[in-house]
Amino acid sequence: MSSKQFSVEEVAAHNKEGDLWVIIDSRVYNLSKFAAMHPGGLSVLLEEEVAGKDATEAFFSLHRYEVLERPQFKRLVIGSIAGQKQQIFPRASGELSKIPYAEATWLTSGYFSPYYKDHHRKFQAAFRKFVEDVIVPDGRAREEDGKRPSQSVFDEMAKLNIIAMRLGPGPHLKGLELMGGIVKPEEFDYFHELIMGQEISRAHARGYNDGLGGGTYIGLPPIMNFGKPELAKRITQEVFAGKKLCALAITEAFAGSDVAGLRCHAKKVDGGYIVTGTKKWITNGTFADYFTVGCRTDQGGLSVLMIERGPGVETKQIKTPYSTTAGTAYITFDNVFVPADHLLGKENQGLQVILSNFNHERWGMTTASISAQRLIVEECLKWVSQRKVFGKPLHSQAVIRSKIAAMISRVEAAQNWLESVTYQMNHMSYKDQANHLAGPIALLKKFATETAQETARDAVQVFGGRGITKTGMGRFIEHYHRTVPFDAVLGGAEDVLGDLGVRQALRKMPKDARL
Numbered sequence: 001m002s003s004k005q006f007s008v009e010e011v012a013a014h015n016k017e018g019d020l021w022v023i024i025d026s027r028v029y030n031l032s033k034f035a036a037m038h039p040g041g042l043s044v045l046l047e048e049e050v051a052g053k054d055a056t057e058a059f060f061s062l063h064r065y066e067v068l069e070r071p072q073f074k075r076l077v078i079g080s081i082a083g084q085k086q087q088i089f090p091r092a093s094g095e096l097s098k099i100p101y102a103e104a105t106w107l108t109s110g111y112f113s114p115y116y117k118d119h120h121r122k123f124q125a126a127f128r129k130f131v132e133d134v135i136v137p138d139g140r141a142r143e144e145d146g147k148r149p150s151q152s153v154f155d156e157m158a159k160l161n162i163i164a165m166r167l168g169p170g171p172h173l174k175g176l177e178l179m180g181g182i183v184k185p186e187e188f189d190y191f192h193e194l195i196m197g198q199e200i201s202r203a204h205a206r207g208y209n210d211g212l213g214g215g216t217y218i219g220l221p222p223i224m225n226f227g228k229p230e231l232a233k234r235i236t237q238e239v240f241a242g243k244k245l246c247a248l249a250i251t252e253a254f255a256g257s258d259v260a261g262l263r264c265h266a267k268k269v270d271g272g273y274i275v276t277g278t279k280k281w282i283t284n285g286t287f288a289d290y291f292t293v294g295c296r297t298d299q300g301g302l303s304v305l306m307i308e309r310g311p312g313v314e315t316k317q318i319k320t321p322y323s324t325t326a327g328t329a330y331i332t333f334d335n336v337f338v339p340a341d342h343l344l345g346k347e348n349q350g351l352q353v354i355l356s357n358f359n360h361e362r363w364g365m366t367t368a369s370i371s372a373q374r375l376i377v378e379e380c381l382k383w384v385s386q387r388k389v390f391g392k393p394l395h396s397q398a399v400i401r402s403k404i405a406a407m408i409s410r411v412e413a414a415q416n417w418l419e420s421v422t423y424q425m426n427h428m429s430y431k432d433q434a435n436h437l438a439g440p441i442a443l444l445k446k447f448a449t450e451t452a453q454e455t456a457r458d459a460v461q462v463f464g465g466r467g468i469t470k471t472g473m474g475r476f477i478e479h480y481h482r483t484v485p486f487d488a489v490l491g492g493a494e495d496v497l498g499d500l501g502v503r504q505a506l507r508k509m510p511k512d513a514r515l
């Protein structure tokens, strides 16, 4: 970038077509050639208060900061105004945001939390930097082109054992060096996993988030915990090394939350099973290598089989509102032979295998959903401060402040409930979690996704047309509003979860309780 210094008067002389300069945040841009190609048109740049003038305010009410960071636009800078200093700085990679409520309380300067220790803080700082340096650029690109997340990202994640850590605390972490040694395997707890879930949302790329191991998060635990030791070891090692991916293939066009209604059939034959049937809405299905498949057996029971991609296994993309980078698939199994030792758990006792991971899955989805909601609060706070209406910031309108108040309250309530549930998880065995937390986790997820949708709707109102436009200032709002139903449906639809939560509570009602 040029270090040449200009005076305001010098810039003012360049105020016409073919000779057009503007000042943005103390830097001088020569737009003489670019003006004709400007996506917002030439005429707006030739206006009296823009051409040759300080256009900082006009610029930031119409563009995101990232426009100035694009290399083709950085090149337009020819110097800066003598005696002026740059005032507006983007947040550097890995840094915390200084916008109020943009970070959870424990990450906000001047506040305290009983839950997080020093190693959680170090872990968060390192993991955010990794997300912003490695995941966000790939996330943005793949969200656009719809290709599966790049192999290089899986390789980088594997080096730090991020894929293993994504599955949460447990014996699978034993002996691994986690995040370059920042946290010891025996220290790693559900708050570390919460941090990962929350940081990974930062790409504003909901489809990519699922593409990046969403299938493994739910498809690998049944293999790891219920597979024959040799099979479990082989697949776990391949997946942790970033070489292979899993998908959980339970839902069908015939049966969704109603797991008992599955039709995919496993016929017992010599040495194994022959599987025939279909599966729908399978996350990562278009590119996964291993499928954890719920099948009906000859006796009508449910068994879970690990099926490897191969002859007779076909996966087709399903188009959904989010990017195909998630790999959402329709799968057909056509007379696929599955060896007997690929059975997970016991024959006809598959329900237990499938249900065993549900609470963890729902809790994990909630971590990411709440941080995505928080990013929207940050977007809105920035927008209402920099956007001017009738000569005043948008936040001068009481109705806007009221919407922001509701947004902040929702996300804070959801985060605080999440942290309280996470603390319980840290102190309970997996079995006790199932007993005590299935209900609260179901209700928490329902609460988080309902509040997410309210915030998505409010954010669109605050951003107006920009909130329904795929590029430009409101692009993250548009993305959020379009993709937020995924959180509300995947892992259990809101009504199903609400019902589950209340039924669990009713089961625990003391017999002697009366008004």
Ligand code: HEM
Binding pocket: 022, 024, 029, 031, 038, 039, 040, 041, 044, 045, 050, 055, 058, 059, 062, 063, 064, 067, 068, 073, 076, 471, 472, 473
């Ligand atoms: C360095 C100078 C500038 C660059 C590189 C630039 C670049 C762009 C780009 C890339 C867009 C497409 C939308 C987006 O990606 O956000 C855009 C839109 C636009 N620009 Fe600029 N611009 C510059 C200065 C200005 C200035 C000074 C004005 C003053 C009025 C202006 C007015 C607009 C308008 C009205 C739009 C359309 C916005 C919309 O669709 O919401 N631009 N500009």
